[in-house]
Structures are given as C-alpha cells and as structure tokens.
Amino acid sequence: MSIGNSPESPEDDRNFPADDRDSIGRALQQARIAAGLTVDEVSASTRVRIPIVHAIEEDDFTRCGGDVYARGHIRTLARAVGLDPSALIEQYDADHGGRPSPTPAAPLFEAERIRPEPRRPNWTAAMVAAIVAVVGFVGFTMFNGNDTANTGGAVAEGPAPDKKTTAPTTKPTKTPKPVPTGSAIAAVPKDKVTVKLTAVGDKSWISAKASDGKLLFDGLLLKGESKTFQDDERVDLILGNAGPIELFVNGKKIEEKFESGAVERLSYTKGAPESG
Structure with a gap:
C-alpha cells in the first residue's frame, strides 16, 4: 500500500505549477558550475562583460540595454555552458510579455532608398576635365598670340626688319598636368x-x-x-x-x-x- 501520491503519478504533475523550474539566471549559473567554468572564463569566451554575466545569473536583465540585447546575451551564454538556448529564450519571453515584434521591412527599405551610396572616384570625368582645360588653355594662348601680332603690325611704324635678322623662336607651350580632384582620391588608405x-x-x-x-x-x-x-x-x-x-x-x-x-x-x- 502506498502513502500519498507516487512521485511519478500524473496527479502529482497537475498539482505543481507549470513554471516550477529554475530561473534563467540560476539555470545558466548551475550549468556554468557543472561545466567547471568561472565567470571570467565565460566572459572571455563570449565577449559578454563580467558585470552583465553576474547580473544575468541573478536574473537582473536591466544592464543588457533592452529585450533584444537580453535575448542575445541569454542565447550566447547558454551555448557557452552547454544549454539549449531556445528553452531559455521561450522562458524569457513568457516572463517579459512575449517575443518582441519584428521591425517592419518597409521602413528599412525606405531608409535604403534614401541613404546615398558612397561616391567612388570618377577617373573618366577627371581626365575629360583635364583635357578640356588643356585644349582651352592652348587655344586661348594661340588666340592671344595672333591678336598681339596683328595689332603690332597695324600700329607700329618703323624701318623694315633686316632680312638677315633671325626671327625669334617661339618656345612651345608646356601642357599643364591635370591636378587630381577630391573625387579622384581614394576614400580609404590601402595600408590600413x-x-x-x-x-x-x-x-x-x-x-x-x-x-x-x-x-x-x-x-x-x-x-x-x-x-x-x-x-x-x-x-x-x-x-x-x-x-x-x-x-x-x-x-x-x-x-x-x-x-x-x-x-x-x-x-x-x-x-x-x-x-x-
């Protein structure tokens, strides 16, 4: 004859509340201890700061910065100590008002359309601008030279030049090198x-x-x-x-x-x- 209900009786399961289980922080702490890990070791392997690890093991999620970050830290710590993160995430959602709604896709796409794309150096435009500048400079120089010669012939009066006098040699005009514009400079250094x-x-x-x-x-x-x-x-x-x-x-x-x-x-x- 048995006294009371057996530990394996179905009625016994009905008498205990559904959430009669370790808290998230205690479950993570017990799993860490069972794995032989210290808080410093868990922090080093997960990159979660030591004060936040301590706070989560005490079921204090206020230092995580919000539900999104708290869920991410719980998932990371659970994997580090060998626990299934999905069960702990479900427990966290049940204790904190359910899973947060996903961010609507429309505002993200709208932001993508509004955000300007980074401008890349336009070498073609720079070369075209340099060529146009060179051609304009040469044309302006030739026009001024011809105009000065014509004006001098009409105004100056004096003896005709000696035929034996050698005509002055005109030095060729040097083509100025194009100066690179701001858009032609690389945005990031290649050595870093x-x-x-x-x-x-x-x-x-x-x-x-x-x-x-x-x-x-x-x-x-x-x-x-x-x-x-x-x-x-x-x-x-x-x-x-x-x-x-x-x-x-x-x-x-x-x-x-x-x-x-x-x-x-x-x-x-x-x-x-x-x-x-």
Missing part, C-alpha cells in the same frame, strides 16, 4: 584596415578592438549613427544586435545579412573584406 558601421532602423550595442587588444569603442550605436575604426593590421567587432547594422570594410559593403537580435563576432584585416 578601415571598418565603418551604421545603425539602420534600430540601435545596436557594439564593441571594437584593435589588433593589439586596445578597446576602440564599447557602447550603444543609436539609430542613424555611424562609427569608423582603423588599425594597421586588424579590427575585431562584436555586434549585440547585428540585424540593423550596415557594414563597410575597406570601402566595400558587406552584403551578408545578420539576424536581428543575434550576437555576431567578426574580424577584418587589410585586403578583401572577408570576416575572420
């Missing part, structure tokens, strides 16, 4: 790596480091703002909300589409704009 980020449609937390580990920037990039970073060898990036980021590397646009709310880690060097 140049990375430009623009937040289109939404804000995004970003972190940028130089090849020597120096922190170039760490903070929020608001909608419509841009940041440009340069280094002699490499620029390392962390995008907290990669979806709305438009990226140019060494003057070339990165066509790869990132997921909204996803955390991306990228590295770029001199040469082809390929992520490391």
Whole structure:
C-alpha cells in the first residue's frame, strides 16, 4: 500500500505549477558550475562583460540595454555552458510579455532608398576635365598670340626688319598636368584596415578592438549613427544586435545579412573584406 501520491503519478504533475523550474539566471549559473567554468572564463569566451554575466545569473536583465540585447546575451551564454538556448529564450519571453515584434521591412527599405551610396572616384570625368582645360588653355594662348601680332603690325611704324635678322623662336607651350580632384582620391588608405558601421532602423550595442587588444569603442550605436575604426593590421567587432547594422570594410559593403537580435563576432584585416 502506498502513502500519498507516487512521485511519478500524473496527479502529482497537475498539482505543481507549470513554471516550477529554475530561473534563467540560476539555470545558466548551475550549468556554468557543472561545466567547471568561472565567470571570467565565460566572459572571455563570449565577449559578454563580467558585470552583465553576474547580473544575468541573478536574473537582473536591466544592464543588457533592452529585450533584444537580453535575448542575445541569454542565447550566447547558454551555448557557452552547454544549454539549449531556445528553452531559455521561450522562458524569457513568457516572463517579459512575449517575443518582441519584428521591425517592419518597409521602413528599412525606405531608409535604403534614401541613404546615398558612397561616391567612388570618377577617373573618366577627371581626365575629360583635364583635357578640356588643356585644349582651352592652348587655344586661348594661340588666340592671344595672333591678336598681339596683328595689332603690332597695324600700329607700329618703323624701318623694315633686316632680312638677315633671325626671327625669334617661339618656345612651345608646356601642357599643364591635370591636378587630381577630391573625387579622384581614394576614400580609404590601402595600408590600413578601415571598418565603418551604421545603425539602420534600430540601435545596436557594439564593441571594437584593435589588433593589439586596445578597446576602440564599447557602447550603444543609436539609430542613424555611424562609427569608423582603423588599425594597421586588424579590427575585431562584436555586434549585440547585428540585424540593423550596415557594414563597410575597406570601402566595400558587406552584403551578408545578420539576424536581428543575434550576437555576431567578426574580424577584418587589410585586403578583401572577408570576416575572420
């Protein structure tokens, strides 16, 4: 004879609330401890700052900067400690009013149409302008020379020049070299790596480091703002909300589409704009 309900009885499942489970922070903390990892080690592998890791393990998501960033940090930390991030994301959405609505596509496309494309050097126009300037200068010089000769013949009076006198030799006019205009100068130096980020449609937390580990920037990039970073060898990036980021590397646009709310880690060097 059994006393009370068996632990495996269906009635026992009905008596416990559906959310009788560890909180998100405790689940991440227990998984980290079980994996033998410290907070410093998790922070180093995920690039999530130590104070934010501590806050998330205490179920304090206010330091994440919003639901989009909180979901991205939860996903990153869960993968680092060996947990399935989808279950924790569902738990977070249930505790915070559901999954945030996706950004409408129309405003993003509208922003793409309004934003001017970067102008590239127009060598053809520069050469045409230089040729026109040279031809005009030569024509003006020849016209003034002929006009001066005709005027001198009509006004000056005096003895006819000696036939033995050698006529003065006219020196050939030097063609001026075309001066390169501002549009013909390359926008980025070839001996450095140049990375430009623009937040289109939404804000995004970003972190940028130089090849020597120096922190170039760490903070929020608001909608419509841009940041440009340069280094002699490499620029390392962390995008907290990669979806709305438009990226140019060494003057070339990165066509790869990132997921909204996803955390991306990228590295770029001199040469082809390929992520490391």
